[in-house]
Amino acid sequence: MTTDSALYTLPNGMAIHHHRAYETDFVYREVFVEQIYTQHFGSLPAKSCVVDVGANIGLFSLLVKQLYPEARVYAFEPSPVHFGLLRQNLAPYPSLQLFQQGLGETVTHKRFTYYPNYSVMSGFHADADEDRQLLAAGIAGQLQLETAEKLEAAERYIEILMDNKLENAQEFDCPITTLSTLIDEQKIDRIDLLKIDAEKAELDVLKGINDADWSKIHRIVVEAHDRPSCEIICAQLTAHGYTVKSSKSSEFQQAAIFMIHATHSGN
Numbered sequence: 001m002t003t004d005s006a007l008y009t010l011p012n013g014m015a016i017h018h019h020r021a022y023e024t025d026f027v028y029r030e031v032f033v034e035q036i037y038t039q040h041f042g043s044l045p046a047k048s049c050v051v052d053v054g055a056n057i058g059l060f061s062l063l064v065k066q067l068y069p070e071a072r073v074y075a076f077e078p079s080p081v082h083f084g085l086l087r088q089n090l091a092p093y094p095s096l097q098l099f100q101q102g103l104g105e106t107v108t109h110k111r112f113t114y115y116p117n118y119s120v121m122s123g124f125h126a127d128a129d130e131d132r133q134l135l136a137a138g139i140a141g142q143l144q145l146e147t148a149e150k151l152e153a154a155e156r157y158i159e160i161l162m163d164n165k166l167e168n169a170q171e172f173d174c175p176i177t178t179l180s181t182l183i184d185e186q187k188i189d190r191i192d193l194l195k196i197d198a199e200k201a202e203l204d205v206l207k208g209i210n211d212a213d214w215s216k217i218h219r220i221v222v223e224a225h226d227r228p229s230c231e232i233i234c235a236q237l238t239a240h241g242y243t244v245k246s247s248k249s250s251e252f253q254q255a256a257i258f259m260i261h262a263t264h265s266g267n
Contacts, residue, residue, distance in 0.1 A: 014066075017088040018057055019081065031059045037195050037221045038063070040245060040261040044219075046070050048192035051179070053103050053205055057082050058089040060195060065093050074182060078102045078112050078174045079122055097186075103198070104176040105207035112174040124174075124201045178208030189216060196222045203229055206236060214240040215266055222260040230258040237262040 008018040010028055018024040030036050037060060044050075048071040052061050055075035064071050073096045077083045083100040090096045102110065102124060114122045182188070194217050196202050202222050209217070220237065224230040224246075234244045242262035 014062065016057065016059075016062070017085045019085060024057070024059075027056060027059050031063050036259055037197075038193075041193065041219050041221075041263070044068055044071070044192050048072070049188060049190055050074070050193045050195070051182070051191055052076065052195050054195075054197040054199065055082075055086055055098075056197075057085040060197075061086075061090055061093075061096060064193075065090075065096070071095070073097070074099065074186065076101055076103055078124075079114055080172070081114065081116075099177075100175075102174050102176045102201065103179055103182075103196075103208055104201065104204040105178065106176070107178060107181060108176045109173050110176050111171050114170045114172065116170065122199065124199075124204070179205065180208060180210040180213045183213050183216065191217045192219060194220045196220070198223075200225045200229075203232065206233065215264065218264050220260075220262040222262075224258045224260055227258070230260060233260055241265050 006018065007015050008021065008024055009015050010024075010032070012032060016024075044067075046068055048064070048068050050061075050064050050071055050073045052064070052073060052075040055061055055077040058075065058077075061073050061075045064073055073093075075086060075090065075096060076099045077086050078101060080100065083098070087098055090098060102112065104110065104124075110124050112122065112124055179194070183191075196205050198205055202224055206222075220242065222233055224233055230246055234246055237244045237260070242264050244260060244262045246258050246260045248258055
């Protein structure tokens, strides 16, 4: 599986290798401008340990290194296409460890679905109909179409913008490990921030944390892909001693996408 790689200059002047401009611009806005993963946490320690689950091409990891040059980052990205770009973008930072794996409940293998024309929706729980609805909702959000009347009037325009972005999906076998396996193998005694953006696999990631390891994780930010998952995750984090806040994603007002921020009360 290959893709074209090109240098692309972000609005902040950083030059990166990327896949498609509309994807890169979208993720840049979320990570650097809106700071959806970091805005509720304040400052991290200078020598933070950060785990980036769903690293894509590495923009969040780059933000961490920009803010905290001494931070250790463990970045996970299953897609071969994006892992190659991730490796190029993070090559200047030897303190980053990269894993072409997914995180889940057990050490195993799973099928990963890759959308070459809209890769940010690729994942282990792909569903063509659900993903198409989510993509339409995301486009409506970017166009600021909040009302039913506006959505109806712009329906054809949204179809044009979608432009078969979910066609030609590809599947491949991907190794899965668990967060507790990472903690054990890397001898991690504290994770200052666990970021999970795993396209409907967020519950799987959290199930891979052993009871003894929860207290080692100070902050967690999760993107949840429906209200039931959000409620389950919030309840789980609360039960493990976290103070939890959740909010609906500003990018997907027409869909049930939630951002969950949690801080462990014992750290």
